[in-house]
Amino acid sequence: MRKCEDMAKKNNGKINISLVSRLWKIFETKGWQIDDTATNSFSPFNRFCELFRHLDSKEVNLLCNLTEHYLRVKLQDYSSTLSNALNLLPADHFRERSALYVLPLVAPQDENKNKSSHMIVSLFNDMDVKSNSRINWLDIFLKYKSTGLPSNIANDSKASILLVDDFIGTGETAVEALSHLKNVRNLLPNRVTILSLVAQERGVALLTGLGCCVVSAHVVGRGISDMYNEPEKTMHLDNMRKIETWLEVDSDFRLGFKGSEALVSVNRTPNNTFPIYWLKKKNETGVCIGAPFER
Amino acid sequence: MNERTIILFLQIIRGNGCVDELLNRGFEYSQIGGFFVQCKAEGLLVESKGKTTLSDKGLLKLNELNKKYGRLNTEQWISPDDTSIVKRLKKGEIYVPEGKKLNLR
Numbered sequence: 001m002r003k004c005e006d007m008a009k010k011n012n013g014k015i016n017i018s019l020v021s022r023l024w025k026i027f028e029t030k031g032w033q034i035d036d037t038a039t040n041s042f043s044p045f046n047r048f049c050e051l052f053r054h055l056d057s058k059e060v061n062l063l064c065n066l067t068e069h070y071l072r073v074k075l076q077d078y079s080s081t082l083s084n085a086l087n088l089l090p091a092d093h094f095r096e097r098s099a100l101y102v103l104p105l106v107a108p109q110d111e112n113k114n115k116s117s118h119m120i121v122s123l124f125n126d127m128d129v130k131s132n133s134r135i136n137w138l139d140i141f142l143k144y145k146s147t148g149l150p151s152n153i154a155n156d157s158k159a160s161i162l163l164v165d166d167f168i169g170t171g172e173t174a175v176e177a178l179s180h181l182k183n184v185r186n187l188l189p190n191r192v193t194i195l196s197l198v199a200q201e202r203g204v205a206l207l208t209g210l211g212c213c214v215v216s217a218h219v220v221g222r223g224i225s226d227m228y229n230e231p232e233k234t235m236h237l238d239n240m241r242k243i244e245t246w247l248e249v250d251s252d253f254r255l256g257f258k259g260s261e262a263l264v265s266v267n268r269t270p271n272n273t274f275p276i277y278w279l280k281k282k283n284e285t286g287v288c289i290g291a292p293f294e295r
Numbered sequence: 296m297n298e299r300t301i302i303l304f305l306q307i308i309r310g311n312g313c314v315d316e317l318l319n320r321g322f323e324y325s326q327i328g329g330f331f332v333q334c335k336a337e338g339l340l341v342e343s344k345g346k347t348t349l350s351d352k353g354l355l356k357l358n359e360l361n362k363k364y365g366r367l368n369t370e371q372w373i374s375p376d377d378t379s380i381v382k383r384l385k386k387g388e389i390y391v392p393e394g395k396k397l398n399l400r
Contacts, residue, residue, distance in 0.1 A: 014313040015324070017331065018347055024328035036329040049324035 015052055019060065023048055026067050047292045054281070054289065055243065062239050063276065066223050070263045070277075072293070073197055073218070078119070078166070078267070079126050081197045085217040086132045093134065093193070093213065097160040100138040101149055105165035105194065107173050108180040111145050116267055117165040118144055120197070124164075146177075146184050154186040161192045168196045168216065169260045169272035171203030178210065198264050200272065201226070222261035223274060240274065248282075249275045265293040296330055298360055304330050305357040308340055309349050 027034050027045055035043040048067075052060050073081055094100065102124050104117035121142050123129055130140060138160075143149055153159050163177060174194060181187040190211040199216035207214045221227065224236045237255070244254055253275050255261050260272035269278040273293075281289040296304070303316060304327075314327050322330075331347075334340050339353035349357065360366075384390055 014315060016311055016313045017307050017327070018311060018345070020314060020324055020328050021331045021342075021347065022345075024331065034325050034328065036323070036325040040325070041323060043323075043325060045325045045328070046323050 015049055019052060020049060022064055023052075023067075026064065029068075030070070030072070032072065042290060044292045047290045047294075051276075051289060051292065054246070058239055059243050062236055063243075066263055066274070069223065069227065070265070071198065071218055071220060072265045073166070073267075075267045078197065079123055079128055081217045082120065082123050082126075082129055082164075082195075083132055085195050085197060085215050086129070086134045088215040088217070089134045089193070089195075089213070091134070094138060094160050096157070097138060098158040099156075100135055100140045100160050100162055101143055101153070102140060102162045102164060103143050103146060103149070105163040105168070105174055105177050105196070107176045108146075116167075119267075120164040120166055146181055149185050149187075151185070154188075154191070161187060163192060163194045164196070165194075166197045166266040167264065167270045167272070168194070168199035168203040168207075168214075169256075169262060169270055170200070170258050171206035172258075174203065174207050174212075175210070178207075178212070198266060200260060200262055202260075218264075220262065220264060223263040224255075224261055226261075240276070243276050246281075247275060247279055249279060253279075269293045269295050271295065296333070299364065300330075301334075302357065302360045302364070302366070304334065305339065305349060305353055305360075308334070308347055308353070309357070311347065 023045065024034065032044065034045045040046065048063075052063070055063065102121050104111075104115060104121050106113070106115050106117050121144060124140055124142055130136065149161070150156065150159070153161070161181070163174065165174075168174060178189050178192060181192060182189075188211070189207075192212055194207055194212050194214045196214075196216040198218045198220060199214065201219055201221050204214050204216065204219055224240065225233060228236055240255060252258075253271055256274050257271045261274065262270060262272040263277075264270060264273055265277070271278070276291070277293045278291045278295045280291050280294060300317075300320070303320075306312070307314065307317070314324070317327050317330075318324075331340070334353070335342070337352075338350055339356055340347050341350045341353075381390055
Protein backbone atom coordinates (compact mmCIF):
# COMPACT_ATOMS: atom_id res chain seq x y z
CA MET A 1 0.00 0.00 0.00
CA ARG A 2 2.79 2.43 0.78
CA LYS A 3 4.05 2.54 -2.76
CA CYS A 4 4.00 6.16 -3.60
CA GLU A 5 6.12 8.08 -1.16
CA ASP A 6 6.60 10.92 -3.61
CA MET A 7 2.95 12.00 -3.48
CA ALA A 8 2.04 15.04 -1.39
CA LYS A 9 1.32 14.07 2.20
CA LYS A 10 -0.48 16.89 3.90
CA ASN A 11 -0.48 15.07 7.22
CA ASN A 12 3.32 14.79 6.98
CA GLY A 13 2.59 11.20 6.02
CA LYS A 14 2.17 10.32 9.67
CA ILE A 15 -0.65 8.59 11.48
CA ASN A 16 -0.66 8.56 15.22
CA ILE A 17 -2.00 5.80 17.37
CA SER A 18 -5.03 7.77 18.60
CA LEU A 19 -6.27 8.12 15.02
CA VAL A 20 -5.95 4.37 14.41
CA SER A 21 -7.92 3.73 17.60
CA ARG A 22 -10.58 6.30 16.63
CA LEU A 23 -11.12 4.58 13.30
CA TRP A 24 -11.19 1.18 15.03
CA LYS A 25 -14.01 2.43 17.29
CA ILE A 26 -15.99 3.71 14.29
CA PHE A 27 -15.67 0.32 12.57
CA GLU A 28 -16.61 -1.48 15.78
CA THR A 29 -19.66 0.72 16.40
CA LYS A 30 -20.78 0.23 12.81
CA GLY A 31 -20.27 -3.53 12.98
CA TRP A 32 -17.92 -3.38 10.00
CA GLN A 33 -15.44 -6.19 9.74
CA ILE A 34 -11.79 -5.35 10.44
CA ASP A 35 -9.44 -7.88 8.97
CA ASP A 36 -6.53 -7.67 11.41
CA THR A 37 -4.35 -10.27 9.76
CA ALA A 38 -1.04 -9.28 8.24
CA THR A 39 -2.13 -10.36 4.79
CA ASN A 40 -4.81 -7.87 3.87
CA SER A 41 -3.32 -4.46 3.05
CA PHE A 42 -6.38 -3.68 0.97
CA SER A 43 -9.08 -4.01 3.62
CA PRO A 44 -11.29 -0.91 4.00
CA PHE A 45 -9.73 -0.24 7.41
CA ASN A 46 -6.17 -0.19 6.03
CA ARG A 47 -7.25 1.85 3.03
CA PHE A 48 -8.78 4.48 5.32
CA CYS A 49 -5.55 4.75 7.33
CA GLU A 50 -3.45 4.97 4.18
CA LEU A 51 -5.74 7.71 2.90
CA PHE A 52 -5.41 9.64 6.18
CA ARG A 53 -1.67 9.91 5.56
CA HIS A 54 -2.43 12.20 2.62
CA LEU A 55 -4.93 14.50 4.36
CA ASP A 56 -4.44 17.28 6.88
CA SER A 57 -5.88 17.10 10.39
CA LYS A 58 -9.08 19.06 9.55
CA GLU A 59 -9.75 16.84 6.57
CA VAL A 60 -9.11 13.68 8.59
CA ASN A 61 -11.46 14.91 11.30
CA LEU A 62 -14.18 15.64 8.72
CA LEU A 63 -13.76 12.22 7.14
CA CYS A 64 -14.02 10.51 10.55
CA ASN A 65 -17.14 12.52 11.46
CA LEU A 66 -18.80 11.70 8.13
CA THR A 67 -17.86 8.03 8.40
CA GLU A 68 -19.69 7.87 11.74
CA HIS A 69 -22.88 8.55 9.73
CA TYR A 70 -21.98 6.26 6.83
CA LEU A 71 -24.46 3.54 5.87
CA ARG A 72 -23.33 0.22 4.40
CA VAL A 73 -25.85 -2.35 3.24
CA LYS A 74 -23.93 -5.47 2.36
CA LEU A 75 -25.09 -8.08 -0.10
CA GLN A 76 -25.86 -10.61 2.64
CA ASP A 77 -28.32 -8.10 4.16
CA TYR A 78 -30.25 -7.45 0.94
CA SER A 79 -33.04 -9.93 1.57
CA SER A 80 -33.78 -8.74 5.11
CA THR A 81 -33.51 -5.08 4.05
CA LEU A 82 -35.92 -5.73 1.20
CA SER A 83 -38.38 -7.26 3.68
CA ASN A 84 -38.01 -4.18 5.89
CA ALA A 85 -38.80 -1.94 2.91
CA LEU A 86 -41.89 -4.01 2.02
CA ASN A 87 -43.10 -3.69 5.62
CA LEU A 88 -43.15 0.08 5.13
CA LEU A 89 -45.90 -0.21 2.50
CA PRO A 90 -49.33 0.63 3.88
CA ALA A 91 -51.02 -2.66 4.92
CA ASP A 92 -53.79 -2.18 2.33
CA HIS A 93 -51.54 -0.87 -0.45
CA PHE A 94 -52.10 -3.85 -2.78
CA ARG A 95 -55.46 -4.89 -1.24
CA GLU A 96 -57.48 -4.56 -4.46
CA ARG A 97 -54.85 -6.31 -6.57
CA SER A 98 -54.23 -9.91 -7.49
CA ALA A 99 -51.01 -9.67 -9.54
CA LEU A 100 -47.71 -7.96 -8.87
CA TYR A 101 -45.29 -7.25 -11.71
CA VAL A 102 -41.80 -6.61 -10.36
CA LEU A 103 -39.38 -4.75 -12.64
CA PRO A 104 -35.86 -3.36 -12.22
CA LEU A 105 -35.67 0.40 -11.84
CA VAL A 106 -33.34 1.25 -14.71
CA ALA A 107 -33.07 3.91 -17.35
CA PRO A 108 -34.51 2.60 -20.67
CA GLN A 109 -31.07 2.48 -22.28
CA ASP A 110 -29.81 0.23 -19.45
CA GLU A 111 -32.50 -2.44 -19.67
CA ASN A 112 -30.11 -4.85 -21.39
CA LYS A 113 -27.26 -4.22 -18.96
CA ASN A 114 -26.57 -6.17 -15.80
CA LYS A 115 -27.58 -3.71 -13.08
CA SER A 116 -28.00 -4.14 -9.34
CA SER A 117 -31.75 -3.56 -9.71
CA HIS A 118 -31.98 -6.84 -11.66
CA MET A 119 -30.59 -8.59 -8.59
CA ILE A 120 -33.31 -7.01 -6.42
CA VAL A 121 -35.93 -8.38 -8.81
CA SER A 122 -34.44 -11.87 -8.33
CA LEU A 123 -34.76 -11.52 -4.56
CA PHE A 124 -38.52 -11.81 -5.01
CA ASN A 125 -37.85 -15.55 -5.51
CA ASP A 126 -36.72 -15.68 -1.87
CA MET A 127 -39.37 -17.37 0.32
CA ASP A 128 -38.92 -14.82 3.10
CA VAL A 129 -39.67 -12.03 0.65
CA LYS A 130 -42.54 -13.80 -1.14
CA SER A 131 -44.22 -14.59 2.17
CA ASN A 132 -44.15 -10.98 3.34
CA SER A 133 -47.59 -10.02 4.60
CA ARG A 134 -47.79 -7.04 2.23
CA ILE A 135 -47.60 -9.22 -0.90
CA ASN A 136 -48.12 -12.89 0.07
CA TRP A 137 -51.53 -13.33 -1.64
CA LEU A 138 -50.41 -11.83 -4.94
CA ASP A 139 -49.32 -13.70 -8.05
CA ILE A 140 -45.81 -12.37 -8.52
CA PHE A 141 -44.33 -12.00 -12.01
CA LEU A 142 -40.70 -11.06 -12.35
CA LYS A 143 -40.02 -9.05 -15.49
CA TYR A 144 -36.58 -7.81 -16.41
CA LYS A 145 -37.72 -5.51 -19.24
CA SER A 146 -40.69 -3.18 -19.50
CA THR A 147 -41.68 -4.84 -22.78
CA GLY A 148 -42.30 -8.02 -20.77
CA LEU A 149 -45.38 -6.41 -19.21
CA PRO A 150 -48.76 -7.39 -20.69
CA SER A 151 -49.67 -4.94 -23.43
CA ASN A 152 -53.03 -4.09 -21.84
CA ILE A 153 -51.69 -3.73 -18.28
CA ALA A 154 -52.78 -0.09 -18.05
CA ASN A 155 -56.41 -1.24 -18.22
CA ASP A 156 -56.00 -4.17 -15.83
CA SER A 157 -57.16 -2.87 -12.45
CA LYS A 158 -56.02 -6.08 -10.71
CA ALA A 159 -52.38 -5.62 -11.73
CA SER A 160 -49.86 -3.60 -9.78
CA ILE A 161 -46.36 -2.59 -10.84
CA LEU A 162 -43.37 -2.44 -8.53
CA LEU A 163 -40.07 -0.89 -9.65
CA VAL A 164 -37.15 -1.97 -7.45
CA ASP A 165 -33.55 -0.91 -6.88
CA ASP A 166 -30.92 -0.95 -4.15
CA PHE A 167 -30.29 2.81 -4.23
CA ILE A 168 -32.11 5.94 -5.36
CA GLY A 169 -30.08 9.14 -5.35
CA THR A 170 -31.33 12.16 -7.26
CA GLY A 171 -34.32 10.17 -8.56
CA GLU A 172 -33.55 11.07 -12.18
CA THR A 173 -33.15 7.45 -13.29
CA ALA A 174 -36.54 6.66 -11.80
CA VAL A 175 -38.11 9.61 -13.63
CA GLU A 176 -36.70 8.23 -16.90
CA ALA A 177 -38.02 4.75 -16.08
CA LEU A 178 -41.50 6.16 -15.31
CA SER A 179 -41.51 8.13 -18.53
CA HIS A 180 -40.57 4.96 -20.42
CA LEU A 181 -43.42 2.99 -18.78
CA LYS A 182 -45.80 5.74 -19.86
CA ASN A 183 -44.49 5.51 -23.42
CA VAL A 184 -44.47 1.73 -23.83
CA ARG A 185 -47.49 0.69 -21.69
CA ASN A 186 -49.34 3.95 -21.03
CA LEU A 187 -48.78 3.51 -17.30
CA LEU A 188 -49.05 6.68 -15.24
CA PRO A 189 -46.81 7.24 -12.21
CA ASN A 190 -49.74 6.81 -9.81
CA ARG A 191 -50.04 3.18 -10.97
CA VAL A 192 -46.42 2.50 -10.05
CA THR A 193 -44.90 1.73 -6.66
CA ILE A 194 -41.15 2.26 -6.22
CA LEU A 195 -39.14 0.33 -3.65
CA SER A 196 -35.49 0.83 -2.80
CA LEU A 197 -33.22 -0.53 -0.09
CA VAL A 198 -31.72 2.94 0.41
CA ALA A 199 -32.91 6.27 -0.97
CA GLN A 200 -31.93 9.88 -0.60
CA GLU A 201 -34.55 12.33 0.61
CA ARG A 202 -34.32 14.45 -2.55
CA GLY A 203 -35.04 11.43 -4.78
CA VAL A 204 -38.00 10.36 -2.65
CA ALA A 205 -39.41 13.91 -2.72
CA LEU A 206 -39.08 14.13 -6.51
CA LEU A 207 -40.85 10.81 -7.13
CA THR A 208 -43.54 11.35 -4.52
CA GLY A 209 -44.23 14.67 -6.19
CA LEU A 210 -44.96 12.80 -9.44
CA GLY A 211 -47.63 10.74 -7.71
CA CYS A 212 -45.68 7.53 -7.03
CA CYS A 213 -45.74 5.63 -3.77
CA VAL A 214 -42.09 5.31 -2.71
CA VAL A 215 -40.78 3.14 0.10
CA SER A 216 -37.21 2.61 1.23
CA ALA A 217 -35.72 0.75 4.19
CA HIS A 218 -33.33 3.65 4.73
CA VAL A 219 -34.01 7.25 3.73
CA VAL A 220 -30.89 9.38 4.04
CA GLY A 221 -30.14 13.08 3.69
CA ARG A 222 -27.06 14.90 2.43
CA GLY A 223 -23.94 14.14 4.44
CA ILE A 224 -22.90 17.73 5.11
CA SER A 225 -25.65 20.15 4.00
CA ASP A 226 -28.41 18.34 5.93
CA MET A 227 -26.22 17.43 8.88
CA TYR A 228 -24.58 20.71 9.89
CA ASN A 229 -25.71 24.28 10.48
CA GLU A 230 -23.71 27.37 9.54
CA PRO A 231 -20.86 28.16 9.94
CA GLU A 232 -19.76 24.47 10.18
CA LYS A 233 -21.64 23.60 6.99
CA THR A 234 -19.68 26.01 4.79
CA MET A 235 -16.42 25.11 6.52
CA HIS A 236 -16.94 21.36 5.98
CA LEU A 237 -18.06 21.83 2.37
CA ASP A 238 -14.91 23.89 1.73
CA ASN A 239 -12.74 21.18 3.30
CA MET A 240 -14.43 18.50 1.20
CA ARG A 241 -13.89 20.58 -1.94
CA LYS A 242 -10.20 20.86 -1.05
CA ILE A 243 -10.00 17.08 -0.68
CA GLU A 244 -11.73 16.66 -4.04
CA THR A 245 -9.32 19.07 -5.73
CA TRP A 246 -6.44 16.94 -4.46
CA LEU A 247 -8.31 13.81 -5.57
CA GLU A 248 -8.89 15.36 -9.03
CA VAL A 249 -12.61 14.64 -9.04
CA ASP A 250 -14.40 15.24 -12.33
CA SER A 251 -16.76 18.23 -12.11
CA ASP A 252 -19.86 15.99 -12.56
CA PHE A 253 -19.02 14.12 -9.37
CA ARG A 254 -18.02 16.93 -7.01
CA LEU A 255 -19.66 16.20 -3.63
CA GLY A 256 -21.08 13.09 -5.31
CA PHE A 257 -23.09 12.92 -8.53
CA LYS A 258 -24.98 16.21 -8.94
CA GLY A 259 -23.88 17.25 -5.44
CA SER A 260 -25.79 14.39 -3.80
CA GLU A 261 -23.48 14.25 -0.74
CA ALA A 262 -24.46 10.64 -0.05
CA LEU A 263 -22.78 8.57 2.66
CA VAL A 264 -23.86 5.18 1.41
CA SER A 265 -22.42 1.94 0.11
CA VAL A 266 -24.73 -0.76 -1.10
CA ASN A 267 -23.25 -3.79 -2.88
CA ARG A 268 -21.53 -1.26 -5.12
CA THR A 269 -20.91 2.25 -3.83
CA PRO A 270 -23.12 4.66 -5.79
CA ASN A 271 -21.42 7.63 -7.44
CA ASN A 272 -23.78 9.84 -5.42
CA THR A 273 -21.52 9.17 -2.44
CA PHE A 274 -18.67 11.61 -1.75
CA PRO A 275 -15.87 10.52 -4.15
CA ILE A 276 -13.30 10.34 -1.35
CA TYR A 277 -14.95 7.04 -0.39
CA TRP A 278 -14.88 5.44 -3.84
CA LEU A 279 -12.46 7.19 -6.20
CA LYS A 280 -8.88 5.93 -6.43
CA LYS A 281 -6.18 8.58 -6.31
CA LYS A 282 -4.06 8.18 -9.40
CA ASN A 283 -0.82 9.69 -10.53
CA GLU A 284 1.09 9.49 -13.76
CA THR A 285 2.53 6.07 -12.87
CA GLY A 286 -0.87 4.49 -12.20
CA VAL A 287 -3.04 3.77 -9.19
CA CYS A 288 -1.53 4.74 -5.87
CA ILE A 289 -4.15 5.01 -3.16
CA GLY A 290 -7.16 2.74 -3.11
CA ALA A 291 -10.45 4.20 -1.90
CA PRO A 292 -12.00 2.63 1.23
CA PHE A 293 -15.23 1.62 -0.53
CA GLU A 294 -14.02 1.52 -4.10
CA ARG A 295 -16.56 1.22 -6.91
CA MET B 296 2.83 -9.70 19.69
CA ASN B 297 6.31 -10.44 21.02
CA GLU B 298 7.71 -8.61 24.00
CA ARG B 299 9.97 -6.31 21.99
CA THR B 300 6.95 -5.21 19.98
CA ILE B 301 5.04 -4.65 23.21
CA ILE B 302 7.85 -2.37 24.40
CA LEU B 303 7.71 -0.39 21.15
CA PHE B 304 3.92 -0.20 21.25
CA LEU B 305 3.87 1.04 24.86
CA GLN B 306 6.54 3.61 23.99
CA ILE B 307 4.34 4.85 21.15
CA ILE B 308 1.34 5.10 23.46
CA ARG B 309 3.36 7.01 26.04
CA GLY B 310 4.36 9.57 23.44
CA ASN B 311 1.04 9.45 21.54
CA GLY B 312 3.46 8.87 18.72
CA CYS B 313 3.11 7.94 15.12
CA VAL B 314 2.82 4.32 14.11
CA ASP B 315 5.40 4.39 11.30
CA GLU B 316 7.93 2.33 13.23
CA LEU B 317 5.37 -0.48 13.55
CA LEU B 318 4.53 -0.20 9.84
CA ASN B 319 8.23 -0.41 9.01
CA ARG B 320 8.34 -3.68 10.93
CA GLY B 321 5.69 -5.09 8.62
CA PHE B 322 2.53 -4.59 10.67
CA GLU B 323 -0.68 -3.40 9.05
CA TYR B 324 -2.79 -0.57 10.49
CA SER B 325 -5.51 -3.07 11.36
CA GLN B 326 -3.01 -5.14 13.38
CA ILE B 327 -1.89 -1.99 15.20
CA GLY B 328 -5.55 -1.28 16.01
CA GLY B 329 -5.78 -4.86 17.30
CA PHE B 330 -2.75 -4.30 19.59
CA PHE B 331 -4.49 -1.22 20.94
CA VAL B 332 -7.63 -3.18 21.79
CA GLN B 333 -5.58 -6.00 23.33
CA CYS B 334 -3.53 -3.63 25.51
CA LYS B 335 -6.65 -1.80 26.57
CA ALA B 336 -8.32 -5.06 27.56
CA GLU B 337 -5.26 -5.91 29.64
CA GLY B 338 -5.56 -2.58 31.45
CA LEU B 339 -2.27 -1.23 30.10
CA LEU B 340 -3.89 1.91 28.66
CA VAL B 341 -6.36 4.49 29.86
CA GLU B 342 -8.45 6.73 27.62
CA SER B 343 -9.67 10.10 28.78
CA LYS B 344 -11.09 13.00 26.75
CA GLY B 345 -9.96 11.41 23.51
CA LYS B 346 -6.37 10.99 24.71
CA THR B 347 -4.71 7.69 25.43
CA THR B 348 -1.99 7.28 28.02
CA LEU B 349 -0.30 4.39 29.77
CA SER B 350 -1.99 3.26 32.97
CA ASP B 351 0.07 2.57 36.09
CA LYS B 352 -0.07 -1.08 35.07
CA GLY B 353 1.16 -0.15 31.59
CA LEU B 354 4.08 1.88 32.98
CA LEU B 355 4.97 -1.00 35.28
CA LYS B 356 4.88 -3.42 32.35
CA LEU B 357 7.11 -1.15 30.27
CA ASN B 358 9.60 -0.83 33.13
CA GLU B 359 9.62 -4.59 33.65
CA LEU B 360 10.24 -5.29 29.98
CA ASN B 361 12.95 -2.61 29.77
CA LYS B 362 14.68 -4.29 32.70
CA LYS B 363 14.28 -7.75 31.20
CA TYR B 364 15.89 -6.70 27.92
CA GLY B 365 18.57 -4.60 29.57
CA ARG B 366 17.30 -1.36 28.10
CA LEU B 367 18.97 1.57 29.83
CA ASN B 368 18.91 5.32 29.34
CA THR B 369 17.40 6.38 25.99
CA GLU B 370 16.56 2.80 25.05
CA GLN B 371 13.87 2.91 27.72
CA TRP B 372 12.18 5.56 25.62
CA ILE B 373 13.24 4.76 22.09
CA SER B 374 13.39 1.22 20.72
CA PRO B 375 16.46 0.33 18.70
CA ASP B 376 15.81 -0.51 15.07
CA ASP B 377 16.14 -4.31 15.30
CA THR B 378 15.98 -4.64 11.53
CA SER B 379 19.35 -2.85 11.19
CA ILE B 380 21.20 -5.05 13.68
CA VAL B 381 23.76 -7.42 12.14
CA LYS B 382 25.53 -10.31 13.82
CA ARG B 383 28.90 -9.57 15.36
CA LEU B 384 31.61 -10.28 12.78
CA LYS B 385 34.89 -12.10 13.32
CA LYS B 386 38.13 -10.22 12.81
CA GLY B 387 38.90 -9.91 9.10
CA GLU B 388 35.31 -10.60 8.00
CA ILE B 389 33.63 -8.06 5.76
CA TYR B 390 29.89 -7.36 5.91
CA VAL B 391 28.26 -7.00 2.53
CA PRO B 392 24.51 -6.26 2.79
CA GLU B 393 22.09 -7.78 0.32
CA GLY B 394 21.35 -5.46 -2.58
CA LYS B 395 17.57 -5.69 -2.09
CA LYS B 396 17.95 -4.50 1.50
CA LEU B 397 19.65 -1.38 0.23
CA ASN B 398 16.80 -0.75 -2.21
CA LEU B 399 19.32 -0.79 -5.08
CA ARG B 400 17.67 -1.05 -8.47
